[in-house]
Amino acid sequence: MGLVQWLKSQFLCQLIICYGFLVSGLLINLLQICTLPLWPINKQLARKINCKLGYSLTSQSVAILEWWSGTEVTLYTDPESCRHYGKENAIVILNHNFEIDFLCGWSFCDRFGLLGSSKCLAKKELSYMPIIGWMWYFLEMVFIKRKWEEDETCFVQSLQNLRDYPEKFWFLIQCEGTRFTAEKHRISMEVAEKKGLPKLKHHILPRTKGFWVAVQKLRGTVAAVYCCTLNFRNGETPTLRGVISGTTYHPDIYIRRIPLGSVPEDETECSAWLHKLYQEKDKFQEDYIQTGRFPGPIVTAPRSPWTLINWLVWTSLLLYTLCLVLFQVVTSGSILTTLATVFLCFAVSFGVRRMIGETEIRKSDDIITPVCQHHIN
Ligand SMILES: CCCCC/C=C\C/C=C\CCCCCCCC(=O)SCCNC(=O)CCNC(=O)[C@H](O)C(C)(C)COP(=O)(O)OP(=O)(O)OC[C@H]1O[C@@H](n2cnc3c(N)ncnc32)[C@H](O)[C@@H]1OP(=O)(O)O
Numbered sequence: 001m002g003l004v005q006w007l008k009s010q011f012l013c014q015l016i017i018c019y020g021f022l023v024s025g026l027l028i029n030l031l032q033i034c035t036l037p038l039w040p041i042n043k044q045l046a047r048k049i050n051c052k053l054g055y056s057l058t059s060q061s062v063a064i065l066e067w068w069s070g071t072e073v074t075l076y077t078d079p080e081s082c083r084h085y086g087k088e089n090a091i092v093i094l095n096h097n098f099e100i101d102f103l104c105g106w107s108f109c110d111r112f113g114l115l116g117s118s119k120c121l122a123k124k125e126l127s128y129m130p131i132i133g134w135m136w137y138f139l140e141m142v143f144i145k146r147k148w149e150e151d152e153t154c155f156v157q158s159l160q161n162l163r164d165y166p167e168k169f170w171f172l173i174q175c176e177g178t179r180f181t182a183e184k185h186r187i188s189m190e191v192a193e194k195k196g197l198p199k200l201k202h203h204i205l206p207r208t209k210g211f212w213v214a215v216q217k218l219r220g221t222v223a224a225v226y227c228c229t230l231n232f233r234n235g236e237t238p239t240l241r242g243v244i245s246g247t248t249y250h251p252d253i254y255i256r257r258i259p260l261g262s263v264p265e266d267e268t269e270c271s272a273w274l275h276k277l278y279q280e281k282d283k284f285q286e287d288y289i290q291t292g293r294f295p296g297p298i299v300t301a302p303r304s305p306w307t308l309i310n311w312l313v314w315t316s317l318l319l320y321t322l323c324l325v326l327f328q329v330v331t332s333g334s335i336l337t338t339l340a341t342v343f344l345c346f347a348v349s350f351g352v353r354r355m356i357g358e359t360e361i362r363k364s365d366d367i368i369t370p371v372c373q374h375h376i377n
């Protein structure tokens with residue numbers, strides 16, 4: 001292990017990263033709250049400001065992925081389709097097998113200039129998560145309880161709100177609706193059998209309602225569906241903790257652009273279309289495991305220096321302030337202030353652990369997923 005790599009793996013460095021993320025996040029949340037009076041006066045301006053604020057926070061995660069851990073997402077896609085990326089609204093479908101799939105998604109958004117404005121269909125619990133969840137509220141992410149009867153009204157309304165969004169956006173739906181575990185896969189394959197659908201090896205059976213409604217409500221607003229299939233070389237099972245401690249991973253993503261016009265309008269046909277798409281995705285994953293690559297050429301989209309600059313500016317400012325505060329605490333000689341500071345450090349560390357925990361696939365579930373089984377065999 002080189003010196004740099006050793007430094008990256010040290011707890012102090014990780015604490016600094018987390019401190020920067022947490023404090024800048026709370027400040028950004030505060031600025032987002034300050035935009036509230038603007039919404040009734042100039043909604044489009046409020047949305048644009050929130051996109052910039054969202055970028056300033058989300059891009060720190062991308063900087064940590066790309067510049068700190070040195071993880072670069074390799075894009076497999078047709079160059080003709082690539083010309084559209086970043087220039088049109090799209091619905092994005094992505095498999096849900098990895099703890100850092102959202103980070104790879106953000107990296108992809110950043111390469112095409114849509115990091116601040118991109119949206120996802122997320123479980124309601126994430127909206128309560130400090131910093132990220134609160135930021136997403138202002139970015140008009142769509143939250144669902146995953147119970148259609150309870151979700152329908154709010155889901156449809158949230159999609160309709162996006163029709164006049166002032167920035168280009170991608171809307172991510174992970175149709176499997178939950179992260180892959182062997183147990184969830186087994187149950188969903190029983191459903192597939194009952195429905196007479198072919199078995200999938202690398203995906204949970206997709207839920208089709210959310211996709212169908214999104215296609216219906218966003219027709220005329222989005223131009224295409226991007227079918228994205230993500231996997232990691234050599235059967236890597238990446239974690240957010242790994243990224244923060246500087247581990248380099250090797251994600252590959254295969255993106256196919258499908259014009260929205262070719263997605264059926266009727267619900268039953270649209271469901272069948274989505275099931276067929278997942279059968280194709282399953283085949284891509286199987287071939288990836290056999291050959292170590294996805295079909296199609298690799299397209300180079302360089303990482304942006306702005307994510308790094310934004311992260312360095314925040315970290316330097318906040319570290320400088322922290323040093324000033326710590327100096328004051330030490331020289332004050334007050335035991336109460338010192339204890340309060342130590343307590344705050346523990347609170348930060350605890351808070352961050354809880355947030356990272358949200359990204360982890362539950363230990364109690366069997367996480368030996370088919371997409372990484374070849375590594376174990
Ligand atoms: C690489 C590019 C990236 C670009 C990135 C762009 C933006 C990035 C921005 C942010 C990144 C952050 C990412 C955070 C991601 C957060 C992800 C999540 O939170 S995932 C969880 C939330 N999302 C979903 O749930 C979406 C999928 N679900 C749906 O769409 C559902 O349809 C629903 C809307 C939730 C409604 O579900 P419900 O179950 O109530 O109804 P359905 O009709 O869908 O389902 C009933 C139907 O399902 C059958 N069934 C039962 N059990 C299963 C099973 N185990 N598997 C599959 N199917 C099952 C059941 O029999 C019913 O069938 P039928 O209708 O025939 O009777």
Ligand SMILES: CCCCCCCCCCCCCCCCCC(=O)OC[C@@H](O)COP(=O)(O)O
Nearest residue numbers: 017018021061064102132177178179355356359
């Ligand atoms: C990299 C930045 C480092 C900064 C310090 C660390 C702070 C932690 C930041 C956490 C960022 C959290 C983004 C949350 C996205 C998690 C998405 C996710 O994967 O949700 C799970 C759901 O899809 C399904 O849930 P399950 O049904 O599988 O249960």
